[in-house]
Amino acid sequence: xxxxxxxxxxxxxxxxxxxxxxxxxxxxxxxxxxxxxxxxxxxxxxxxxxxxxxxxxxxxxxxxxxxxxxxxxxxxxxxxxxxxxxxxxxxxxxxxxxxxxxxxxxxxxxxxxxxxxxxxxxxxxxxxxxxxxxxxxxxxxxxxxxxxxxxxxxxxxxxxxxxxxxxxxxxxxxxxxxxxxxxxxxxxxxxxxxxxxxxxxxxxxxxxxxxxx
Numbered sequence: 001x002x003x004x005x006x007x008x009x010x011x012x013x014x015x016x017x018x019x020x021x022x023x024x025x026x027x028x029x030x031x032x033x034x035x036x037x038x039x040x041x042x043x044x045x046x047x048x049x050x051x052x053x054x055x056x057x058x059x060x061x062x063x064x065x066x067x068x069x070x071x072x073x074x075x076x077x078x079x080x081x082x083x084x085x086x087x088x089x090x091x092x093x094x095x096x097x098x099x100x101x102x103x104x105x106x107x108x109x110x111x112x113x114x115x116x117x118x119x120x121x122x123x124x125x126x127x128x129x130x131x132x133x134x135x136x137x138x139x140x141x142x143x144x145x146x147x148x149x150x151x152x153x154x155x156x157x158x159x160x161x162x163x164x165x166x167x168x169x170x171x172x173x174x175x176x177x178x179x180x181x182x183x184x185x186x187x188x189x190x191x192x193x194x195x196x197x198x199x200x201x202x203x204x205x206x207x208x209x210x211x212x213x
Contacts, residue, residue, distance in 0.1 A: 004087030011136030014146035015188035047074035064110030108171030
């Protein structure tokens with residue numbers, strides 16, 4: 001492949017994005033693609049330092065606007081040091097979360113002005129949008145049950161309450177509805193293997209387009 005391919009995994013908590021991102025990376029490598037598996041917030045040394053600030057502590061540690069600014073600081077470092085060099089080298093970048101998470105978490109669910117987020121997105125990301133975004137959808141009852149089972153240390157967002165997660169789910173569904181050329185909705189309330197197969201079908205189509213462009 002002469003040009004890289006940028007694939008992002010999006011959705012609320014507990015949908016299995018991280019697991020499926022690893023499965024996809026392994027499957028792509030088995031098909032002889034060079035792959036960079038990364039995540040947000042994080043994915044570069046500077047961004048990983050900011051990840052700890054964002055994901056640990058009380059739910060109200062940061063205001064939604066402060067979170068947005070921190071997210072975009074981390075995102076720029078991630079782009080400069082990890083994502084763009086990999087794409088330039090013709091690799092497939094598989095990223096667990098990207099700018100859709102800011103649109104949903106801090107924007108729709110957190111109340112940050114969409115204009116502020118759009119301006120930051122334009123300045124920081126510019127033309128480097130994902131080629132394919134897999135949006136994981138899961139009922140909020142299942143999200144909350146899985147969060148309780150996991151008891152993760154990085155649980156700021158999981159602890160924000162049912163109403164927050166309802167807004168979050170609606171936001172991701174709206175993103176997928178608005179951008180069908182980029183987004184594929186994945187039913188995350190089913191077995192791992194079924195999800196993996198649906199993801200691979202979507203990725204194969206994107207790989208074919210990337211070869212032709």
